Amino acid sequence: MVGSLVRSSGHLAVEGFSPEAVVTAEGVSKKFCRQLRRSLWYGVQDIATDLVGGSRQGDRLRPKEFWALQGVSFQLLPGQALGLVGSNGAGKSTLLRIISGLIKPDLGQVRVRGRLAPLIALGAGFNPILTGRENIYANMSILGLSTRQIQARFDAVVDFAEIWEAIDAPVQTYSSGMTARLGFACAVHIEPEILLIDEVLAVGDVRFRMKCYQRLARLRDQGTAFVLVSHNPNAILNVCEQSVYLKKGQLVAVGPTEQILRQYEADLSLGDGQSTAEFLRLPAKDPDESLGVDITALGFQDGEGNWQRHPTSGDPISLCVEVFSHRPIQRANVGVLISAVAGETERVLTLTCAAEDEYLTLPAGRSRVLMHLPNMGLLPGVYNLKVYVKEGVSSLDIVEYFRFAVHPGRLVSQCLFYQPRSWQVIPGSSLGA
């Protein structure tokens, strides 16, 4: 799908484009200027240069300009789904805007073959003062449908968006979920050959999201190609078998989605500023500030008591919470809440003493609370751990932020949940008597 990649002058470039590709991006670069005044002035200069038939110096940065995209090449074949991952400001939306034709690249080119539907900003393409009905006609005709074709699909669009009661109200009175539903419904009902989706699936309730995913699967079966941007790795994993990783405007990797997400998440964990330390040491608290128990250190330890900065999926591991107690606590409730960093703070695991009525006794002075996990059930990725110590409903101390990465190990699971199990074959045995 993405051709073979070679490194050239510090960038990855695609060798041997397929003539069947529905989208081909070749050495695409885009620069922006953060100063509005300068940016407007540069715009005027560029238009003047175009008018007199001069050539823009697209390859050079003018003062205060920066590359939002630099030398990005990839291609998308019919019916294939490509995820676009990268942290904030990596250039994902800029790339989608260039593919959709909303903005022009300064260098390189993008070729698109087939009808393209961009779903790249909530409500973009809708006129807020027009009604839902009027917007459906306006939007779908911009996307290439005739009035007769729109009439034939109108009911299906409104049914899908579930907005019959508001169809004659101005779109500015719609909730963000309703606008997203209408945008999605219009885009999928033009039956595009290429669909660009930028985060819009994050809006709307869970039921509608499931409906969108089902619809996307149907479009894929019919041969629609996708480019999907999402901060939620599961959304990308569900839809795309291949992904592109953008970092500071450059394409750093392309390949199977699982591999690309691991690389991205590993980079995220290296950028957290905590990664070099084997465990998290917390600054000593002023006795006046303390509520009775202070968490003084936090980390993972293996069976031999060695600190493990990055636990391995499937291996036994213990979470170690070092505390200093100013007085004995008879019924301490220690809680551990784990969320996925790349999943928009999606909670993955909540483990508390109170949930199992297994309260702890903390003596006065320093102690280590160990939570033994026979298997690290988290899949490879980057997580944030929050830990608290409570006595009844009163919180004694809390650490909001301990980021760690889980490295791949022998555990192989395709889903979020890992169930430890053992297998057995009983020869000569049947379920009958």
Ligand SMILES: Nc1ncnc2c1ncn2[C@@H]1O[C@H](COP(=O)(O)OP(=O)(O)OP(=O)(O)O)[C@@H](O)[C@H]1O
């Ligand atoms: N019109 C613009 N003028 C100036 N800078 C811009 C403009 N549009 C985007 N940028 C900048 O270009 C860079 C890339 O932005 P872009 O929106 O493509 O990133 P992104 O990967 O989609 O980020 P996010 O995940 O936060 O949506 C950012 O530094 C952004 O601030």
